[in-house]
Structures are given as structure tokens and as C-alpha cells.
Amino acid sequence: MATKYIYGVVPATADLPSLPGIGGAQLELIAADGIAALASDGPRGDLVMGREAMTTHARVLEAAHALGTVLPMRFGVVMESEEQVIARLLAARHEELATQLEGFHGKAELRLRATYEEEAMLREVVREDQDVARLRDSLRGAPEDATYYGRIQLGELVARALERKRERDAEHIVQALSRLALAVEVTPPPHERIVLNASFLVDQSALAQFDAAVDQVGESQGGRMRFKYTGPLPPHSFVKFGPED
Amino acid sequence: MSTTALSRGAGSSYVSRSSSSGLYDVLDLLLDKGLVIDVFLRVSLVGIELLTVDARIVIASVDTYLRFAEAVNRLDLGTSEGEGLPNLMEDMTEGGASSKTKGVLEGAKEKIFGSGDEDGDEEKEDEDSGSSSGSRRRSSSSGSGSGSGSRSRARSSRGRSSSS
Numbered sequence: 001m002a003t004k005y006i007y008g009v010v011p012a013t014a015d016l017p018s019l020p021g022i023g024g025a026q027l028e029l030i031a032a033d034g035i036a037a038l039a040s041d042g043p044r045g046d047l048v049m050g051r052e053a054m055t056t057h058a059r060v061l062e063a064a065h066a067l068g069t070v071l072p073m074r075f076g077v078v079m080e081s082e083e084q085v086i087a088r089l090l091a092a093r094h095e096e097l098a099t100q101l102e103g104f105h106g107k108a109e110l111r112l113r114a115t116y117e118e119e120a121m122l123r124e125v126v127r128e129d130q131d132v133a134r135l136r137d138s139l140r141g142a143p144e145d146a147t148y149y150g151r152i153q154l155g156e157l158v159a160r161a162l163e164r165k166r167e168r169d170a171e172h173i174v175q176a177l178s179r180l181a182l183a184v185e186v187t188p189p190p191h192e193r194i195v196l197n198a199s200f201l202v203d204q205s206a207l208a209q210f211d212a213a214v215d216q217v218g219e220s221q222g223g224r225m226r227f228k229y230t231g232p233l234p235p236h237s238f239v240k241f242g243p244e245d
Numbered sequence: 246m247s248t249t250a251l252s253r254g255a256g257s258s259y260v261s262r263s264s265s266s267g268l269y270d271v272l273d274l275l276l277d278k279g280l281v282i283d284v285f286l287r288v289s290l291v292g293i294e295l296l297t298v299d300a301r302i303v304i305a306s307v308d309t310y311l312r313f314a315e316a317v318n319r320l321d322l323g324t325s326e327g328e329g330l331p332n333l334m335e336d337m338t339e340g341g342a343s344s345k346t347k348g349v350l351e352g353a354k355e356k357i358f359g360s361g362d363e364d365g366d367e368e369k370e371d372e373d374s375g376s377s378s379g380s381r382r383r384s385s386s387s388g389s390g391s392g393s394g395s396r397s398r399a400r401s402s403r404g405r406s407s408s409s
Contacts, residue, residue, distance in 0.1 A: 008279075008280075009280070051268065054268060054272070054275055055268050057275060058268065058271055058275060071280055072278075072279040072280065073279050073280045073281065074275070074276070074277070074278065074279035074280065074281040075275040075276055075279070077280075077281060077282070088282070089282065093282075109274075111270065111271070111274070113270070118316065119316070119320065122313070122316055122317050122320055123320060123322065125317070126317060126320060126322060127322075132317070136317055136318060139314070139318060140318055151310070151311055151314035151315070151318075152307055152310045152311060152314070153310075154310075154313070154314040154317060154318075155309065155310025155311055155312065155313035155314035155317075156310045158310075158313040158314070158317055159309060159310060159313055162313075187273065192309060199274075214257075214260055215257035215260055216257070218257030218258075218259035218260040219257045219259065221259065222259075223259065225259065226259060226261070227257075227259055227260040227261065228260075228261055228262075228263065228270060229260050229261065229262045229263075230262070230263050230270045230271065233271065233274070236271075236274040236275070236278040236279045237274065237278045239278075239279060239280050240280075241280055241281070241282065
């Protein structure tokens with residue numbers, strides 16, 4: 001019996017996205033009581049899933065989201081059989097799933113990542129922070145091996161100044177956008193140049209306004225930052241299961 | 246949805262947009278977010294989760310400090326303060342300054358995806374608006390920023406050289 005790879009949960013009446021699933025398998029709906037799992041036959045044997053499978057997962061969900069409401073599963077969920085999908089996912093979690101399908105109807109996740117333009121930021125730090133400016137001047141032109149500890153100290157001061165800036169800037173951006181969002185999820189920045197990594201849940205009707213607000217934020221930073229704006233996506237960051245029974 | 250997307254505003258030259266076809270942008274969503282029922286998770290994603298954790302280590306270390314110090318020392322505040330610098334030069338400098346960070350992150354990506362052709366995708370993302378599912382992405386050439394074209398070229402060449 002075929003295993004089932006699950007992409008997400010949709011209303012039982014949903015249209016199937018017209019693209020192949022992981023490994024070229026045909027997409028299908030496994031429906032029960034008004035809701036359905038968007039699935040395809042799972043790969044056989046050992047499951048080694050890499051980039052291609054992840055891309056497919058993302059595209060299937062995006063296509064499903066374009067057609068209607070979809071609650072995305074995390075990448076990599078495979079169940080043993082169609083019966084298991086019905087019994088352990090659709091029936092066991094029916095109420096939560098039905099409620100969320102209704103709740104996320106017409107809503108999308110939009111992600112915004114803001115990254116500092118490093119040189120512009122460093123200029124700002126040197127201009128604003130006298131300790132940094134002084135130490136920098138004292139180190140310039142001196143031989144490298146004589147200034148090792150001084151340079152570490154300078155770098156640390158810069159890192160701290162950037163950290164303070166990051167907090168302020170991130171808060172400012174979130175504030176500017178959250179009034180147009182139904183919910184916000186901020187992920188901790190993965191490295192020191194990232195100012196903010198956040199997901200916003202936005203109603204489709206507010207999408208254009210939100211876009212404009214993002215552009216406005218982009219402009220208001222005037223080249224201090226570069227923004228990566230992704231979406232509309234299915235509400236990955238906002239769907240939730242309660243604890244297992 | 247592409248139609249919705251295509252009609253979305255004129256935009257800012259500082260904001261680049263993408264759909265989920267830019268896998269790197271949604272990697273953490275796919276791996277960490279979304280519904281999951283642990284008991285029934287049958288795939289063991291060997292290594293993948295651990296590696297993304299690797300990619301998220303915040304680099305607060307002597308290396309970072311030295312890199313910042315170097316970058317700050319290299320700033321020429323006297324001549325190029327304000328808006329004088331051409332984008333290309335700015336980006337080359339930035340590229341040098343950030344190569345360490347980028348290296349770490351791309352190393353992790355490479356581990357996740359096996360081969361090193363992610364660079365190719367990143368370039369595509371920046372430059373190619375006509376790819377199959379990228380219809381809602383605004384390309385740098387159609388963007389309103391006069392500097393965005395040269396910016397993405399500079400980034401691409403940096404990507405190539407750092408991967409070689």
C-alpha cells in the first residue's frame with residue numbers, strides 16, 4: 001500500500017493544483033467530513049528528501065493557496081496509508097482543522113527580511129559613536145600585529161552599537177507594518193547583518209495597502225537596508241495544532 | 246494569485262520581492278513552521294534540521310569583531326560620505342566585508358542541498374523575472390531603482406567568485 005506525503009489541509013471542495021507532486025507523483029485530495037488532505041503517493045523505501053522535494057512542497061502549497069485556503073504542513077510529513085490520513089489527521093483533528101480553514105480563509109503570510117547595508121551602517125556607527133571613532137582613529141595606519149587587541153575591542157564596540165541599532169530599527173519596522181496585519185511572528189535574526197526577519201498575516205483585502213507600507217518602509221530607510229519581501233504565502237507561521245491528545 | 250501579484254504597487258527600489266520559488270527565503274518556514282504531528286512524522290530528514298540550526302548561529306566572535314574592525318578601518322569617511330559612491334563600488338566593498346558571513350551561510354546551504362549550485366539560483370532570483378513561477382517577482386530591470394541593476398550584477402559576480 002502506498003504511503004501518503006501530505007502537503008497541507010484544504011476544504012474538501014478545493015481544486016487540485018495542476019502540477020506534479022514530489023517525485024512526479026500525482027496530487028490528490030483525501031477527503032473526510034468536509035476537509036481534505038492535499039497529498040500524493042509517498043516515495044518508497046528510505047526517504048531522502050532534499051532540495052527538489054522541498055521546492056515541490058513549497059510550490060504545491062503556493063499553488064493551493066492561490067486556489068483557496070490551505071493549512072500548510074511542515075515539510076516531510078508522510079503517513080502510512082490513506083486510511084491513516086483519514087483516521088489520524090482528518091478525523092482526529094477535525095475540529096481544529098475546520099476552524100483554522102475558516103479562520104485563514106482569504107489571508108496570506110508575507111515575509112519581510114531586512115538586511116543592513118553594511119558600509120552605510122558602519123559609517124553611521126563611526127559618525128554617532130565617539131568611542132568607536134576615537135579608537136578607529138588610533139588604530140588606523142598602525143601595523144596589524146601591534147593592534148590585534150585594539151581591533152578586537154573596536155569590532156566589539158561596533159557589534160554592540162549595531163545590536164542597539166538593530167533593536168530600534170526592528171521595532172520601528174514592525175510597528176509601521178503591524179497595524180495592517182492580523183498577526184506578526186518575528187524570528188530571531190540568523191546573523192549580524194539581518195535587522196529583522198518577520199512574518200505578517202494579512203487579509204487579502206489589505207494586501208495592496210500592506211505592499212505600499214512595505215515600500216514606504218523601504219524608502220524611509222533610504223539605503224541603510226535592503227529588503228526581501230516574500231509572498232503571498234500560505235500561513236506557515238500561523239497555523240497551529242494544540243497538544244496531542 | 247499571480248494576477249493579484251502583478252498588479253501590486255510600483256514599489257521601492259530597496260525592496261525586492263519573490264515568491265516561494267526562491268527556496269532559500271522560505272527554507273526556515275518549510276522546516277520549522279506549518280502543521281506537524283510528531284507521532285506520525287515518518288520521514289527522517291537526516292541532517293536537514295540540524296544543518297539549518299548551524300546556519301542560524303549568530304556569529305558573535307573574535308572573527309566577527311576583527312571583520313568589523315577591518316571594515317570600519319577601511320571606510321574613507323573624508324571623501325565618500327553621503328551619496329557620492331557609485332553602487333558598484335559600494336557593493337564590492339560590502340562584498341569583501343561580508344564574505345565571511347556569507348561564506349558561513351552558504352556553507353550550510355550547500356550541506357543541506359548537496360551540491361553548490363544554489364549560487365546559480367540566487368542569481369536567478371535577483372536577475373530573472375521570467376522564470377516559471379516567478380511571475381510576481383519584480384525584476385531588477387523593471388524596478389524603479391536606477392542602481393538596482395548594477396547592484397545585482399555586482400552581487401552575482403561576488404557569488405560566483407566566492408564559490409569558485
